[in-house]
Amino acid sequence: MNFNFLSPVPDTVLAHNELLSEQNLGKKIRIHSQQNGMPDLDGIRLAIIGIQENRNDVNYIGNFIKFDSIRMALYGLYPGNWATDIADLGDIEPGESVEDTYFALRTSIELLVEKNIIPIILGGSQDLTYCQYRAYDQLMPMVNIVNVDTNFDLGDSNLPIKNNSYLGKVILEQPYNLFNYSTIGYQTYFNSQEEIDLMEKLYFEAYRLGEVSSEINMVEPIMRDAHIVSIDMKSIRAAELDGNQKFSPNGLTGKEICAVTRYAGISNKVSSFGIYEYQNAQKDQATAMLVAQMIWYFIEGVNCRVKDDDFKDESAYQKYNVLIEDEELIFYKSLKTGRWWIEIPFLENLNNKLKKHTLLPCTHEDYVGATLGNTPERWYKAYRKNNF
Numbered sequence: 001m002n003f004n005f006l007s008p009v010p011d012t013v014l015a016h017n018e019l020l021s022e023q024n025l026g027k028k029i030r031i032h033s034q035q036n037g038m039p040d041l042d043g044i045r046l047a048i049i050g051i052q053e054n055r056n057d058v059n060y061i062g063n064f065i066k067f068d069s070i071r072m073a074l075y076g077l078y079p080g081n082w083a084t085d086i087a088d089l090g091d092i093e094p095g096e097s098v099e100d101t102y103f104a105l106r107t108s109i110e111l112l113v114e115k116n117i118i119p120i121i122l123g124g125s126q127d128l129t130y131c132q133y134r135a136y137d138q139l140m141p142m143v144n145i146v147n148v149d150t151n152f153d154l155g156d157s158n159l160p161i162k163n164n165s166y167l168g169k170v171i172l173e174q175p176y177n178l179f180n181y182s183t184i185g186y187q188t189y190f191n192s193q194e195e196i197d198l199m200e201k202l203y204f205e206a207y208r209l210g211e212v213s214s215e216i217n218m219v220e221p222i223m224r225d226a227h228i229v230s231i232d233m234k235s236i237r238a239a240e241l242d243g244n245q246k247f248s249p250n251g252l253t254g255k256e257i258c259a260v261t262r263y264a265g266i267s268n269k270v271s272s273f274g275i276y277e278y279q280n281a282q283k284d285q286a287t288a289m290l291v292a293q294m295i296w297y298f299i300e301g302v303n304c305r306v307k308d309d310d311f312k313d314e315s316a317y318q319k320y321n322v323l324i325e326d327e328e329l330i331f332y333k334s335l336k337t338g339r340w341w342i343e344i345p346f347l348e349n350l351n352n353k354l355k356k357h358t359l360l361p362c363t364h365e366d367y368v369g370a371t372l373g374n375t376p377e378r379w380y381k382a383y384r385k386n387n388f
Contacts, residue, residue: 010066041087045084045117046118049105050123051128053092053128056098058163069288070288073285074295076292080303084302084303105128106134109132118273126163129145129274140177145180145230146226147232150209150235151187151234153167154199155167163276179385182222184260186206203385205222209251218363227270229270232277233275233291236252242281262298275294278291306337317334322367340364342366
């Protein structure tokens with residue numbers, strides 16, 4: 001595998017790692033170093049990549065990003081009872097142009113995902129999510145993106161891409177590979193009514209911060225359907241972070257964002273995971289440690305993955321049929337994990353985005369609501385989007 005784009009982990013980080021106990025995570029990660037070169041990726045399940053690119057940040061003032069503090073914090077943690085091998089492949093430095101960096105990131109993600117290695121991407125401005133998405137052009141026909149963010153980042157697709165406007169490019173530029181886009185933790189006062197209405201019109205999913213904070217486990221079925229996860233550090237409340245990173249007094253707590261990243265890890269579909277909008281500072285121990293813990297919980301989630309969505313074996317699930325008016329809803333419950341799905345029907349002779357019946361993750365509460373005559377909103381949006 002050719003990863004010429006990646007520069008090694010800095011010697012200062014490696015020197016710090018040498019001082020750690022043999023039980024620390026840093027001693028169990030295969031690290032790209034100047035001395036030893038790129039590590040062997042045989043058997044690797046997760047690979048960390050830093051992207052030092054933020055020139056398309058609307059507030060860019062020439063500042064340079066480094067991930068040394070995050071790496072030191074992560075290496076110093078102790079692993080769980082994990083069976084997966086992890087590599088740190090180093091950083092993609094800013095190319096001559098932003099497009100050069102985009103190409104390097106897109107290529108690296110595509111190579112890793114093809115090899116069933118999950119990239120953990122540290123950024124950089126969130127427009128890099130566009131590259132994360134484009135890496136799937138040759139990998140699968142339709143993808144789902146989950147964005148943990150205060151904003152929808154729609155913007156004007158006719159204007160050059162920025163970190164607050166990449167979604168317009170995702171939706172409107174060919175090839176059209178996006179099936180669903182979900183935003184978790186958005187804050188209404190940061191989004192215009194036109195953007196909120198457009199999200200509704202496109203049958204995309206949007207969950208307000210208050211909803212998510214009051215019922216964090218609602219994130220699990222959303223993540224279970226995601227291929228790409230993108231987290232904007234601005235979604236975390238200012239009290240959890242150091243000076244340079246503070247954005248809003250309201251946001252997800254450290255505990256909540258770690259629960260979100262664990263749900264992302266548990267999802268059998270998530271094959272790339274990005275944390276963006278990191279702003280390094282001289283003394284940013286709290287921010288670096290929080291990002292390290294977010295990564296730790298994602299890795300923990302990956303280690304807890306259970307294959308429970310193979311519905312060919314009838315002894316592995318229970319099937320429930322619920323009639324609402326003249327519509328039959330079909331639910332499935334895994335006997336292995338107790339997780340629920342609902343079927344999105346395939347309709348003949350229509351311009352379907354889906355080419356067959358498909359199953360949408362849902363909750364037990366969705367099933368109970370359906371028995372009381374309430375159609376689950378996620379099902380309705382997926383159904384309409386399929387025939388949109």
